Each structure stands twice: as structure tokens, then as C-alpha cells.
Amino acid sequence: MSQRMHKYAFPVSKARKYLEPGPVLLLSSQYQDQHDIMTLGWHTVLEFSPSLVGCMISGMNHSHELIRNSGQCVLNIPSASLIDEVVAIGNCHGDQLDKFEAFGLTLEPAHVVGAPMIAECFASFECQLYDDSMVANYNLFIFEIVKAHVAEQPEYPATLHYTGEGRFSVMSDKMLDKSGDFKPEMLI
Amino acid sequence: MSQRMHKYAFPVSKARKYLEPGPVLLLSSQYQDQHDIMTLGWHTVLEFSPSLVGCMISGMNHSHELIRNSGQCVLNIPSASLIDEVVAIGNCHGDQLDKFEAFGLTLEPAHVVGAPMIAECFASFECQLYDDSMVANYNLFIFEIVKAHVAEQPEYPATLHYTGEGRFSVMSDKMLDKSGDFKPEMLI
Numbered sequence: 052m053s054q055r056m057h058k059y060a061f062p063v064s065k066a067r068k069y070l071e072p073g074p075v076l077l078l079s080s081q082y083q084d085q086h087d088i089m090t091l092g093w094h095t096v097l098e099f100s101p102s103l104v105g106c107m108i109s110g111m112n113h114s115h116e117l118i119r120n121s122g123q124c125v126l127n128i129p130s131a132s133l134i135d136e137v138v139a140i141g142n143c144h145g146d147q148l149d150k151f152e153a154f155g156l157t158l159e160p161a162h163v164v165g166a167p168m169i170a171e172c173f174a175s176f177e178c179q180l181y182d183d184s185m186v187a188n189y190n191l192f193i194f195e196i197v198k199a200h201v202a203e204q205p206e207y208p209a210t211l212h213y214t215g216e217g218r219f220s221v222m223s224d225k226m227l228d229k230s231g232d233f234k235p236e237m238l239i
Numbered sequence: 240m241s242q243r244m245h246k247y248a249f250p251v252s253k254a255r256k257y258l259e260p261g262p263v264l265l266l267s268s269q270y271q272d273q274h275d276i277m278t279l280g281w282h283t284v285l286e287f288s289p290s291l292v293g294c295m296i297s298g299m300n301h302s303h304e305l306i307r308n309s310g311q312c313v314l315n316i317p318s319a320s321l322i323d324e325v326v327a328i329g330n331c332h333g334d335q336l337d338k339f340e341a342f343g344l345t346l347e348p349a350h351v352v353g354a355p356m357i358a359e360c361f362a363s364f365e366c367q368l369y370d371d372s373m374v375a376n377y378n379l380f381i382f383e384i385v386k387a388h389v390a391e392q393p394e395y396p397a398t399l400h401y402t403g404e405g406r407f408s409v410m411s412d413k414m415l416d417k418s419g420d421f422k423p424e425m426l427i
Contacts (some may be wrong), residue, residue, distance in 0.1 A: 065403065071280050072400035072408050073261010092259050095283035097295050097377050105293060105379070107285050131415075138417045142425055185373060189285050191293070193377070207408060212260035215253065217418025217426055220260050220395060223411035227319070229326045230405025237330055238405055 055170040058200035063102040066196050069174050071096050074210035080117040080124040081166045087145035089114040092213040102196040109190050113145035122180040123164040127172035130208035131221050163198045173202040243358040246388035251290040254384050257362050259284050262398035268305040268312040269354045275333035277302040280401040290384040297378050301333035310368040311352040315360035318396035319409050351386045361390040
């Protein structure tokens, strides 16, 4: 059983700290009485303020329909200790089972959106759909992160990074602080 | 002085192997007699075939204009050993100096596009602009990777992952092979 993480409020304009390195995400969504979780590897930060992120969510996913109907989701970041849950969630379909129940994950009410957060993930970003103009052509949803929750410790948990063919890279705990070589105006 | 990497042809539909984990990229571009390099952290894979990638390239970058004019670029992936070059390139402006010359990087002719590849990077993906409809609102360029070049060894070099405020995470060499837990049709 994985641990539920205590999270504190984190500035939405700094969400890039966790998303820009490219971790696998667990996206949770809800519409009416249906919720779902999917794995998501295709995402990018797009803007600091409003805090925008683009997510490619294939129409094959049950979550796609829930998000089109609700206009909301939560982007949760699992640490590497959740790899079995990540793989299992990515290999089953959400209209066939309750993924929270099936994989021992805990629903946590979000503060702003109706979609649930996943208590075992170290970060949860509540999202409102901001622009759906690229959904028809690319399944690309642009979300605004409206509320962010991050665990205090560790500051940089080891994250999972998918490389295809069932293989994941794991982020090291090595940080290179090059801030002394940056122009002050670039330190955002 | 960094080493020039010998690269072999790599299938473009598998470019996600290197891009999906979210490394910092060095984007090279050329228009007429001007070339430039910029650092890029905001990108996502969008499709396998055609091999599409979305890149957020701010209008503040000299490269933005070169790409709008040429419709081409190369996405090069530096390993962590190039961190000083990555930081220096991200902290100067390409209309003021030749970044290849200033930072000791080697121009290598691409096979399909006019933009140069960077010989010291372990992977170089030649890109054609595929869709510019999101450039006006989000500076989001959608490129098609038309030719890919990757070094044979190591298979997974340590990559840099930017977290803001001048700090980079470094990818570990730890790989988790969970392919045995995947449905066969998910192993793409």
C-alpha cells in the first residue's frame, strides 16, 4: 500500500518546476457519477501566468470523454514507487472498472474542480479546460492550472519518465544549480 | 571541448523514446545566411506517424523569426556534459553573436532540412513546420520530424531536465523494464 502524501498549496505560476522535466502523470477526471484515471506522458508547459499546460489525450481513453463533458481534470505526479499502479492504470480501460478501487488509490476532494485528486501522488494540479481548439485535430487540450498542491518532502521525488516499449527512466536526485550563470531576468 | 557524436539513422516514429522523458533541447535553425541555437524545455510529442512534436518558442527568441521564415529546425538533445553550453546559450541572444562559434559547437549539415545539426549532441531530429495555427496565440509550433539521427552508445545518455530558477535535474541511468506487465498492443 502506498503512502498518502500531505500536500501544501504551491504557486500555480511555478508549476513548471514539476511538469517541465517531463514526468509520467496520472490524470484524474470526473463527470457526473463517473471518474477515471489515465497515464499521461505527452504534455508541455505553455505559459507561466495564466499557468497553461498542453496535454495530448487520445480519444481512445475513457478520460477523454469525461474531460470533454466536465471541462476539468487533475494532473497528479506519481513518484517512482507507484510504478506498478502507473503501469496497471495505463493497461486497462476506465469504463470497465473503478481504477481508484482496483489499484488501492485514495480519492481526495479537490478544492476548485470536481475531479478528484490522488492522495498517494506527491503533487496534484487542479485544471480547468482553457482552450479546446486543438482537440479536433490533435487531441491536444490546453488547461489552466487553477490550484496546485505539492508535498513538502522530498523537494524533488524520483519521477518516472516513459521511453516507450514498456521501459521507464527514473530521475536521479542529482541537481545542478547553475543559477550563478544566469542573467537575473532569466531566473524565473 | 565536447566530443562530436557519431549518429546513425533512427526511425522517426520512435522519436518519443528520447523526447517523451522531457529533456532540455538545443534547437538549431537557419534562414538565409543567419543561424541560431536556443534552449527549449517546453515541448511534447503529439503523434507517432507522422512523427509530430509541439514546441513553445517564445517570440523573444531570435530563433522564432528564423523558423517562421524557413519553416524548419533541428531538435538536438544534449547530454548533461554540455550543461555549460546549454546555460550559456539560454542566456544570450542570437542576433548578437554566432552561438556555434561562441560556444565551440560544430555545425553539421542536416540531410533534409536547411538548418544545421549540432555535432556534439547525441541525437538530432530534423523538423519541418507542420502546423502554425497555434503560433499566434501560444507560440506553439507543431513540427514533423522528417529524419532522425541518434548516437549508438550509450543508449540512454544522462539528459538535463530544467526545473526553473537556474536548477537542472539529471536523468539517472536506472531503467525499469515493465514490458512484461503491458498488453502487447500497448508496447509501442
